[in-house]
Amino acid sequence: xxxxxxxxxxxxxxxxxxxxxxxxxxxxxxxxxxxxxxxxxxxxxxxxxxxxxxxxxxxxxxxxxxxxxxxxxxxxxxxxxxxxxxxxxxxxxxxxxxxxxxxxxxxxxxxxxxxxxxxxxxxxxxxxxxxxxxxxxxxxxxxxxxxxxxxxxxxxxxxxxxxxxxxxxxxxxxxxxxxxxxxxxxxxxxxxxxxxxxxxxxxxxxxxxxxxxxxxxxxxxxxxxxxxxxxxxxxxxxxxxxxxxxxxxxxxxxxxxxxxxxxxxxxxxxxxxxxxxxxxxxxxxxxxxxxxxxxxxxxxxxxxxxxxxxxxxxxxxxxxxxxxxxxxxxxxxxxxxxxxxxxxxxxxxxxxxxxxxxxxxxxxxxxxxxxxxxxxxxxxxxxxxxxxxxxxxxxxxxxxxxxxxxxxxxxxxxxxxxxxx
Amino acid sequence: xxxxxxxxxxxxxxxxxxxxxxxxxxxxxxxxxxxxxxxxxxxxxxxxxxxxxxxxxxxxxxxxxxxxxxxxxxxxxxxxxxxxxxxxxxxxxxxxxxxxxxxxxxxxxxxxxxxxxxxxxxxxxxxxxxxxxxxxxxxxxxxxxxxxxxxxxxxxxxxxxxxxxxxxxxxxxxxxxxxxxxxxxxxxxxxxxxxxxxxxxxxxxxxxxxxxxxxxxxxxxxxxxxxxxxxxxxxxxxxxxxxxxxxxxxxxxxxxxxxxxxxxxxxxxxxxxxxxxxxxxxxxxxxxxxxxxxxxxxxxxxxxxxxxxxxxxxxxxxxxxxxxxxxxxxxxxxxxxxxxxxxxxxxxxxxxxxxxxxxxxxxxxxxxxxxxxxxxxxxxxxxxxxxxxxxxxxxxxxxxxxxxxxxxxxxxx
Numbered sequence: 077x078x079x080x081x082x083x084x085x086x087x088x089x090x091x092x093x094x095x096x097x098x099x100x101x102x103x104x105x106x107x108x109x110x111x112x113x114x115x116x117x118x119x120x121x122x123x124x125x126x127x128x129x130x131x132x133x134x135x136x137x138x139x140x141x142x143x144x145x146x147x148x149x150x151x152x153x154x155x156x157x158x159x160x161x162x163x164x165x166x167x168x169x170x171x172x173x174x175x176x177x178x179x180x181x182x183x184x185x186x187x188x189x190x191x192x193x194x195x196x197x198x199x200x201x202x203x204x205x206x207x208x209x210x211x212x213x214x215x216x217x218x219x220x221x222x223x224x225x226x227x228x229x230x231x232x233x234x235x236x237x238x239x240x241x242x243x244x245x246x247x248x249x250x251x252x253x254x255x256x257x258x259x260x261x262x263x264x265x266x267x268x269x270x271x272x273x274x275x276x277x278x279x280x281x282x283x284x285x286x287x288x289x290x291x292x293x294x295x296x297x298x299x300x301x302x303x304x305x306x307x308x309x310x311x312x313x314x315x316x317x318x319x320x321x322x323x324x325x326x327x328x329x330x331x332x333x334x335x336x337x338x339x340x341x342x343x344x345x346x347x348x349x350x351x352x353x354x355x356x357x358x359x360x361x362x363x364x365x366x367x368x369x370x371x372x373x374x375x376x377x378x379x380x381x382x383x384x385x386x387x388x389x390x391x392x393x394x395x396x397x398x399x400x401x402x403x404x405x406x407x408x409x410x411x412x413x414x415x416x417x418x419x420x421x422x423x424x425x426x427x428x429x430x431x432x433x434x435x436x437x438x439x440x441x442x443x444x445x446x447x448x449x450x451x452x453x454x455x456x457x458x459x460x461x462x463x464x465x466x467x468x469x470x471x472x473x474x475x476x477x478x479x480x481x482x483x484x485x486x487x488x489x490x491x492x493x494x495x496x497x
Numbered sequence: 498x499x500x501x502x503x504x505x506x507x508x509x510x511x512x513x514x515x516x517x518x519x520x521x522x523x524x525x526x527x528x529x530x531x532x533x534x535x536x537x538x539x540x541x542x543x544x545x546x547x548x549x550x551x552x553x554x555x556x557x558x559x560x561x562x563x564x565x566x567x568x569x570x571x572x573x574x575x576x577x578x579x580x581x582x583x584x585x586x587x588x589x590x591x592x593x594x595x596x597x598x599x600x601x602x603x604x605x606x607x608x609x610x611x612x613x614x615x616x617x618x619x620x621x622x623x624x625x626x627x628x629x630x631x632x633x634x635x636x637x638x639x640x641x642x643x644x645x646x647x648x649x650x651x652x653x654x655x656x657x658x659x660x661x662x663x664x665x666x667x668x669x670x671x672x673x674x675x676x677x678x679x680x681x682x683x684x685x686x687x688x689x690x691x692x693x694x695x696x697x698x699x700x701x702x703x704x705x706x707x708x709x710x711x712x713x714x715x716x717x718x719x720x721x722x723x724x725x726x727x728x729x730x731x732x733x734x735x736x737x738x739x740x741x742x743x744x745x746x747x748x749x750x751x752x753x754x755x756x757x758x759x760x761x762x763x764x765x766x767x768x769x770x771x772x773x774x775x776x777x778x779x780x781x782x783x784x785x786x787x788x789x790x791x792x793x794x795x796x797x798x799x800x801x802x803x804x805x806x807x808x809x810x811x812x813x814x815x816x817x818x819x820x821x822x823x824x825x826x827x828x829x830x831x832x833x834x835x836x837x838x839x840x841x842x843x844x845x846x847x848x849x850x851x852x853x854x855x856x857x858x859x860x861x862x863x864x865x866x867x868x869x870x871x872x873x874x875x876x877x878x879x880x881x882x883x884x885x886x887x888x889x890x891x892x893x894x895x896x897x898x899x900x901x902x903x904x905x906x907x908x909x910x
Binding site: 087090091093094097098099100101103122158161162 | 566567568843844845846847849850862864867887888
């Protein structure tokens with residue numbers, strides 16, 4: 077499988093590390109949601125102290141193996157790098173990856189006795205497991221409730237090209253075996269019951285459901301949901317889709333599924349169909365570049381009208397759009413050009429237009445109109461002792477932001493439990 | 498297309514087409530390499546040191562090592578090399594060949610011996626071959642032969658003077674340079690001894706005796722030959738400041754011609770060596786690193802410099818900086834303050850941290866703007882912040898009644 081990233085060896089990594097200016101109160105660190113002390117770990121690479129570098133990363137960040145691979149550095153640390161004002165930003169994530177690839181996770185960990193209290197964590201994704209790690213380090217016992225594969229979105233919906241199985245396994249095995257007391261394979265829909273058995277509850281289920289595209293023809297055979305396909309392909313099963321695939325959407329899921337479908341079958345045509353232009357796509361630039369390098373093509377300014385076909389997909393009718401003024405997201409919106417519709421011949425349509433929470437779960441917990449859980453500054457829901465974080469609070473975001481929520485929730489939970497005594 | 502700038506001048510009666518000479522070292526130890534170097538444009542060379550029969554040359558490989566950073570591995574280069582394995586008769590043949598091929602270049606040879614007869618017979622043979630200049634190595638870091646084996650000849654004032662006399666006596670009108678070591682208590686004493694001996698000049702100076710490193714995994718010295726190592730002669734950029742002081746100290750105290758050697762890596766390094774008293778500059782580590790083709794930049798860089806400064810000849814540079822090298826106690830005492838150009842500042846905070854932990858706690862940090870703020874009351878203008886600023890946004894400012902003076906960072910090119 078094509079790895080787009082040149083793996084760094086110690087010489088390359090050290091040369092790159094020497095470019096770091098070792099900024100005071102470093103802006104990269106402030107730009108990292110997990111506040112990884114970037115200059116410090118880079119200094120340790122420079123001095124050849126890779127275990128020192130690892131310990132800095134490890135203490136700041138529960139998901140270092142994962143983020144070393146898939147963190148969108150363009151949105152965080154590297155966007156703030158002062159070196160970029162001289163030439164180009166330091167390749168921080170690649171240095172991070174170099175450290176995690178070159179060193180081992182498990183040794184040198186020392187945990188206090190588990191005496192402080194018992195916490196229920198609903199969801200074994202980045203937010204939940206980060207919270208568990210932090211709480212366990214503060215002497216709490218953490219039980220995790222999860223009815224799917226552990227690891228959340230990265231373990232289930234990201235290409236093994238970007239996030240290899242062995243990296244995932246290394247991370248999860250380490251976290252689950254060291255910091256989680258018990259895993260209950262159980263779909264939790266009501267947390268108030270859990271609250272009576274535990275000192276506190278943290279909800280970190282992510283967004284299990286997919287948004288539906290409300291156009292004609294989506295019930296036809298050959299219409300797929302993006303995340304379902306991603307899970308299928310990541311688990312090693314053939315996607316089973318055709319040779320002319322249209323992926324509807326402009327976010328990271330759309331780009332990820334388009335890339336994976338191209339990788340799976342080199343003869344397959346995969347076109348991303350999006351209502352706005354490339355600049356307006358929500359997906360990260362680097363992931364778009366990789367998709368393009370894999371041969372994914374784009375149909376911009378195309379508004380899906382209906383899926384054409386009698387029983388199976390035969391095409392997608394779209395209307396040509398033009399860009400209009402900026403919307404609230406700061407991106408230019410679009411207007412349909414009447415009478416400009418045309419049909420893109422396809423045998424497969426993949427819908428990647430967003431994700432949402434399950435409906436009808438967590439009765440009694442306040443939620444927004446779109447179903448996201450509402451929390452205060454301390455990550456607590458409307459019910460004292462019940463906390464929430466990650467995608468179920470933020471909407472679909474990154475691993476490192478989920479990690480940040482997990483860490484912060486752990487602190488707030490610890491304060492709540494010990495303060496309550 | 499470009500006009501060739503005339504960089505030529507006379508050095509001890511020898512025509513030099515430019516001040517850049519290949520020193521007695523590996524680049525001049527094979528005839529083919531010497532030919533290529535001269536063809537590339539070097540003004541002359543000193544063939545690698547040779548000696549008489551009976552002086553075995555037992556080289557140990559790998560002989561090279563270096564230290565530096567990952568991006569600049571060769572900050573300092575070390576060798577446990579010895580003199581050439583070629584016999585004096587072979588060297589004499591080469592002198593003849595090279596003189597025939599390059600009649601306008603300086604063809605010099607370097608020698609080393611122990612007894613008076615050795616030194617003098619080496620000189621006579623080279624004179625007969627038509628050598629332009631003879632350089633004598635009194636300073637091989639692996640030690641000299643004869644007088645005090647294992648020690649360098651140029652570490653003894655008496656031995657230096659005595660042997661230099663032998664050589665000059667034999668050389669007669671052929672110019673003689675003595676290559677000395679910077680590793681002495683008082684370089685001026687050595688230079689004075691050479692002046693008394695009547696030699697024509699001093700090559701200042703040879704590689705610096707050094708221990709290049711210890712491998713922390715094996716605790717073996719570098720280079721390690723099956724676990725054992727020896728002190729190296731160190732060359733390269735790292736030693737330039739040592740060479741500058743050595744040359745300046747000789748030039749300030751003794752009226753004698755100096756050939757600069759040790760640490761020059763560019764035309765501007767050469768200008769520095771000449772400004773403190775060298776009449777030409779020898780190179781070894783630069784061509785060993787980047788090849789003979791580096792002469793092109795040396796020449797054009799120097800030509801441009803001469804044009805910019807209005808100097809007619811490279812000789813105009815020689816010693817130009819000497820009058821301003823003084824004792825610390827003789828310097829004036831400006832009252833300066835750090836001045837930070839916030840338009841250039843990239844907000845890295847290195848000046849703040851450096852001043853806080855290594856200066857006078859005279860810089861404050863505006864965290865919101867990511868900007869340093871100088872406390873003019875506390876700042877004595879030491880200049881440390883200026884050294885660590887990665888974008889040269891800092892200078893020291895002295896405000897006098899009538900005018901303002903700035904002390905700028907002038908470290909790197």
